[in-house]
Amino acid sequence: xxxxxxxxxxxxxxxxxxxxxxxxxxxxxxxxxxxxxxxxxxxxxxxxxxxxxxxxxxxxxxxxxxxxxxxxxxxxxxxxxxxxxxxxxxxxxxxxxxxxxxxxxxxxxxxxxxxxxxxxxxxxxxxxxxxxxxxxxxxxxxxxxxxxxxxxxxxxxxxxxxxxxxxxxxxxxxxxxxxxxxxxxxxxxxxxxxxxxxxxxxxxxxxxxxxxxxxxxxxxxxxxxxxxxxxxxxxxxxxxxxxxxxxxxxxxxxxxxxxxxxxxxxxxxxxxxxxxxxxxxxxxxxxxxxxxxxxxxxxxxxxxxxxxxxxxxxxxxxxxxx
Amino acid sequence: xxxxxxxxxxxxxxxxxxxxxxxxxxxxxxxxxxxxxxxxxxxxxxxxxxxxxxxxxxxxxxxxxxxxxxxxxxxxxxxxxxxxxxxxxxxxxxxxxxxxxxxxxxxxxxxxxxxxxxxxxxxxxxxxxxxxxxxxxxxxxxxxxxxxxxxxxxxxxxxxxxxxxxxxxxxxxxxxxxxxxxxxxxxxxxxxxxxxxxxxxxxxxxxxxxxxxxxxxxxxxxxxxxxxxxxxxxxxxxxxxxxxxxxxxxxxxxxxxxxxxxxxxxxxxxxxxxxxxxxxxxxxxxxxxxxxxxxxxxxxxxxxxxxxxxxxxx
Numbered sequence: 001x002x003x004x005x006x007x008x009x010x011x012x013x014x015x016x017x018x019x020x021x022x023x024x025x026x027x028x029x030x031x032x033x034x035x036x037x038x039x040x041x042x043x044x045x046x047x048x049x050x051x052x053x054x055x056x057x058x059x060x061x062x063x064x065x066x067x068x069x070x071x072x073x074x075x076x077x078x079x080x081x082x083x084x085x086x087x088x089x090x091x092x093x094x095x096x097x098x099x100x101x102x103x104x105x106x107x108x109x110x111x112x113x114x115x116x117x118x119x120x121x122x123x124x125x126x127x128x129x130x131x132x133x134x135x136x137x138x139x140x141x142x143x144x145x146x147x148x149x150x151x152x153x154x155x156x157x158x159x160x161x162x163x164x165x166x167x168x169x170x171x172x173x174x175x176x177x178x179x180x181x182x183x184x185x186x187x188x189x190x191x192x193x194x195x196x197x198x199x200x201x202x203x204x205x206x207x208x209x210x211x212x213x214x215x216x217x218x219x220x221x222x223x224x225x226x227x228x229x230x231x232x233x234x235x236x237x238x239x240x241x242x243x244x245x246x247x248x249x250x251x252x253x254x255x256x257x258x259x260x261x262x263x264x265x266x267x268x269x270x271x272x273x274x275x276x277x278x279x280x281x282x283x284x285x286x287x288x289x290x291x292x293x294x295x296x297x298x299x300x301x302x303x304x305x306x307x308x309x310x311x312x313x314x315x316x317x318x319x320x321x322x
Numbered sequence: 323x324x325x326x327x328x329x330x331x332x333x334x335x336x337x338x339x340x341x342x343x344x345x346x347x348x349x350x351x352x353x354x355x356x357x358x359x360x361x362x363x364x365x366x367x368x369x370x371x372x373x374x375x376x377x378x379x380x381x382x383x384x385x386x387x388x389x390x391x392x393x394x395x396x397x398x399x400x401x402x403x404x405x406x407x408x409x410x411x412x413x414x415x416x417x418x419x420x421x422x423x424x425x426x427x428x429x430x431x432x433x434x435x436x437x438x439x440x441x442x443x444x445x446x447x448x449x450x451x452x453x454x455x456x457x458x459x460x461x462x463x464x465x466x467x468x469x470x471x472x473x474x475x476x477x478x479x480x481x482x483x484x485x486x487x488x489x490x491x492x493x494x495x496x497x498x499x500x501x502x503x504x505x506x507x508x509x510x511x512x513x514x515x516x517x518x519x520x521x522x523x524x525x526x527x528x529x530x531x532x533x534x535x536x537x538x539x540x541x542x543x544x545x546x547x548x549x550x551x552x553x554x555x556x557x558x559x560x561x562x563x564x565x566x567x568x569x570x571x572x573x574x575x576x577x578x579x580x581x582x583x584x585x586x587x588x589x590x591x592x593x594x595x596x597x598x599x600x601x602x603x604x605x606x607x608x609x610x611x612x613x614x615x616x617x618x619x620x621x622x623x624x625x626x627x628x629x630x631x632x633x634x635x636x
Contacts, residue, residue, distance in 0.1 A: 056538075056539055058535055058538060058539060085538070085539055085540075085541045086539070086540045086541015086542065087541055090539065090540070091539040093532060093535070093536060093539075095532055098531065098532040098533065099532045099533055099535075099536045100533055100536065101533040101536070101537070101550070101551050101555070102533070102555065102629070102630070102631055103554045103555055103628060103629055103630065104550060104551070104554075109536075112537075112540070112542055112546065112550070113540045113541075113542070116540060116541055116542050116543070116546075117541075148630040148631070150630070150631050161536065164536065164540060165539075165540070167540070168540055168541060
């Protein structure tokens with residue numbers, strides 16, 4: 001696909017020592033189109049963040065990666081994604097409180113990114129850094145560039161993290177739950193910022209979140225992950241409005257909503273499978289209301305029209321139950 | 323800026339600390355049995371002679387006024403007078419101070435210059451060849467007494483090559499430097515294992531922190547990541563370790579100066595103790611105390627300069 005900016009092809013990640021090797025992720029395949037915002041949703045441990053870290057080559061020591069992660073820059077040849085960190089791919093993290101170096105002025109951090117990408121001199125990079133801080137909506141950027149991280153609020157810090165990511169002039173932004181640690185009003189400001197960047201700079205975004213409302217608002221396309229695999233993918237409106245996979249349905253039903261009349265909160269019974277003992281068949285089968293004996297024996301693959309794919313053997317029964 | 327306030331407050335605490343050191347050192351002489359006047363005049367002197375010297379020295383005055391007089395002398399750089407050596411203590415200590423200052427300065431520098439790369443190397447490749455070698459060497463170095471290390475260096479380096487003198491301090495700066503290298507190395511070998519262990523642990527901790535991941539995700543060169551993101555955050559505990567080991571270093575200096583026949587403070591202290599030269603002992607003790615206070619202060623200032631959060635934490 002040549003209007004993709006990132007191709008993930010049959011990616012799996014294994015972790016742990018040789019004696020206790022587990023494969024918490026994969027195989028997973030996905031594409032991020034140029035200018036597209038793709039959401040990756042699922043509960044904790046489903047492999048969302050691991051996918052991003054694999055793309056950045058920032059997995060913990062001892063992790064091994066199978067499959068391809070390829071970055072396709074606008075100009076030039078495609079390269080393995082991890083070689084493009086800071087050179088086309090940038091990342092924004094979940095925890096703005098710890099993502100910044102406590103002994104570095106925030107302007108210096110942003111300037112370091114500028115210098116890395118452009119080879120600019122110190123003074124010019126500092127000026128550029130102030131402009132970037134301004135661009136991400138930090139008031140008094142000139143003065144704020146001299147601040148230490150501990151002098152800033154969580155929202156401002158997350159803006160600094162964004163500015164540091166933008167300093168490397170990326171085409172693809174990987175966001176690892178960037179709004180989870182922030183309160184709702186600040187969350188909204190950061191989302192507006194990402195929307196603006198996408199609009200003004202034509203950034204492609206791969207956005208990891210467990211917050212369905214955030215994903216619905218921001219993303220063009222959504223991939224739902226469960227136990228290290230993609231179980232459903234399609235346009236955000238379709239997947240979240242007309243979910244085809246029992247897990248997606250359960251996830252949506254479990255999300256409290258202000259719009260709905262208050263009722264008892266619906267959880268999903270059971271626990272996600274342990275990566276040390278993945279079921280042979282469908283990984284959601286043990287928790288699934290639609291499961292039949294075949295589900296525990298056969299691993300379903302993503303099927304259906306390219307625009308809305310579902311990995312479920314009982315997809316017709318699920319659709320009928322609506 | 324909070325950090326300047328921190329340093330100012332730290333300085334303000336230092337003043338009473340120094341006064342306490344002076345008081346303790348003063349009391350050494352005041353409570354030690356034996357009459358300094360008797361030491362001067364000798365056993366056969368008459369009672370009248372003794373009384374005259376006691377009055378001359380002010381020994382009949384109340385302790386408080388003796389203390390004030392001692393303090394007043396100190397403020398003018400007067401550490402008292404050694405009747406044994408027939409010299410002002412300031413002069414005795416002053417002649418020996420540069421030797422020990424060289425030893426400690428070059429020793430600490432060598433220790434840092436050697437320990438930092440070893441710590442980085444062993445933290446980056448945990449359980450690698452270097453890491454194992456450093457651990458074994460560290461254990462060995464901790465168990466080897468410094469006088470033995472000194473003798474080994476003299477026998478295996480100084481004597482066969484002739485590059486370094488086997489003892490003495492020389493007269494010119496170049497000679498000082500040449501004669502201080504081996505003693506300083508001996509001193510460094512004793513501290514390097516402590517520094518490496520502390521710094522390695524801090525580096526490992528910082529390497530796992532989120533802001534290092536941020537730096538890597540920005541594609542910053544690994545040298546920059548190590549220097550500005552890892553070392554700067556990992557160095558504070560090691561600076562504390564270095565300053566807390568000053569006592570060990572001073573003690574090590576006494577032994578090492580003896581091994582290498584260096585005319586420094588350590589040797590002077592031994593000489594003064596052997597001849598029961600109380601005013602000189604008092605001078606050395608005061609110097610040691612002031613040095614410890616000064617180094618702790620310096621360490622705190624360096625840490626404050628490295629970490630902008632110091633004021634908040636304190």
